[in-house]
Structure formats: C-alpha cells, structure tokens
Amino acid sequence: MSIQHTVVFRLIHPAGSAEEREFLATGHAVLTSIPGVEDFTIRRQVSAKSDLSHQFSMVFADRHAYAAYDRHPVHRAFVSERWVPEVAEFQEYDFVE
Amino acid sequence: MSIQHTVVFRLIHPAGSAEEREFLATGHAVLTSIPGVEDFTIRRQVSAKSDLSHQFSMVFADRHAYAAYDRHPVHRAFVSERWVPEVAEFQEYDFVE
Numbered sequence: 001m002s003i004q005h006t007v008v009f010r011l012i013h014p015a016g017s018a019e020e021r022e023f024l025a026t027g028h029a030v031l032t033s034i035p036g037v038e039d040f041t042i043r044r045q046v047s048a049k050s051d052l053s054h055q056f057s058m059v060f061a062d063r064h065a066y067a068a069y070d071r072h073p074v075h076r077a078f079v080s081e082r083w084v085p086e087v088a089e090f091q092e093y094d095f096v097e
Numbered sequence: 098m099s100i101q102h103t104v105v106f107r108l109i110h111p112a113g114s115a116e117e118r119e120f121l122a123t124g125h126a127v128l129t130s131i132p133g134v135e136d137f138t139i140r141r142q143v144s145a146k147s148d149l150s151h152q153f154s155m156v157f158a159d160r161h162a163y164a165a166y167d168r169h170p171v172h173r174a175f176v177s178e179r180w181v182p183e184v185a186e187f188q189e190y191d192f193v194e
Contacts, residue, residue, distance in 0.1 A: 008190055046191050052190070093147055093152070095141065
C-alpha cells in the first residue's frame with residue numbers, strides 16, 4: 001500500500017528570499033536523489049488558517065521503502081544540516097487510501 | 098490557478114465505529130454534491146507524529162470556485178450540523194503549485 005509522506009513547514013528565511021529559493025531547490029535535489037522517493041512536489045500553503053508556508057510531498061511504494069528513506073544517510077544529513085537549522089515550524093502527515 | 102483545499106482532522110467517534118463510517122460517507126456524499134468540488138478524496142493519516150486521523154481533500158479550479166463552495170448553503174449546513182459537533186480537532190491547509 002503506497003504512502004504519501006508530507007511535511008508542511010515554515011522557514012526562518014523571508015518569503016521570496018534567495019535563502020528560501022536555495023533551500024527549496026536543494027531540498028528538491030537532495031531528497032529526490034534518495035531511492036524510493038516518487039512524485040516529489042513542493043507547493044505553497046496559502047490558507048490564512050495556518051502560518052505554515054510550504055509543503056514537501058513524496059510517495060513511497062510501501063512502508064519498507066519509506067523506512068529505507070527515513071534511515072538513508074542523505075536524508076539524515078539533510079535533516080541535521082539544513083532542516084533543523086532553517087525550519088522554524090513544521091507538521092508531518094502521512095496519508096494512505 | 099487550481100487550489101487543493103485540505104483538512105486533516107480527528108473525530109469524536111472511536112476509530113472503526115459505525116459513527117465514523119457514517120460521518121465519512123455523509124461527508125463524501127454531501128461535499129461532492131457542491132458545484133466546483135473536484136477530485137474529492139478521504140484518506141487516513143497514519144504518522145505517529147500527528148494525532149489527527151483523516152484527511153478530506155478537494156481541488157478547485159480557481160479561487161472563485163473555492164469561494165463559491167465556502168459560502169454554499171450545503172457546505173455551511175454540513176459545517177454547523179456535522180463538522181462542529183463531531184470533529185474534535187482539525188487543521189486546514191490549501192496548496193498551490
């Protein structure tokens with residue numbers, strides 16, 4: 001059963017800044033390089049009912065592919081080197097049919 | 098520009114209960130009857146990092162279609178008669194490319 005892994009987040013960088021663009025571009029490049037990541041998208045969150053501003057979404061074929069991504073050293077490095085220092089707030093959700 | 102309107106939520110009803118099934122089925126029937134609602138889906142939220150349990154997702158062709166849905170009396174009635182009394186917690190997000 002496929003799983004859509006999502007994270008909705010707000011960066012510490014100003015909206016429209018070069019730092020924001022670089023973070024999003026690097027996130028795309030790094031995370032899509034990890035085996036098992038399918039249908040990776042970056043979208044803006046525009047509801048005034050949340051102060052989060054972006055979403056990363058990716059699909060895994062099953063929970064084994066998701067677990068392999070989660071422990072992959074490229075993912076772990078992105079989290080520690082970029083996500084933790086540059087993300088002000090976030091919420092994870094995983095969806096299944 | 099199309100907009101994906103989503104709400105992630107947790108019901109007051111026990112997981113797997115008849116009340117849960119009825120709420121989800123009625124939500125599907127009622128909300129998909131409103132003009133402009135496209136690609137309506139109901140999915141389970143399974144990340145342990147959130148205590149919300151379901152997602153309603155729908156797509157609107159543009160912000161005018163979304164606004165017409167928001168003010169539609171069938172939507173307003175569903176919110177007041179079913180959503181408010183039966184939803185314990187929720188978070189809205191709207192996504193654009």
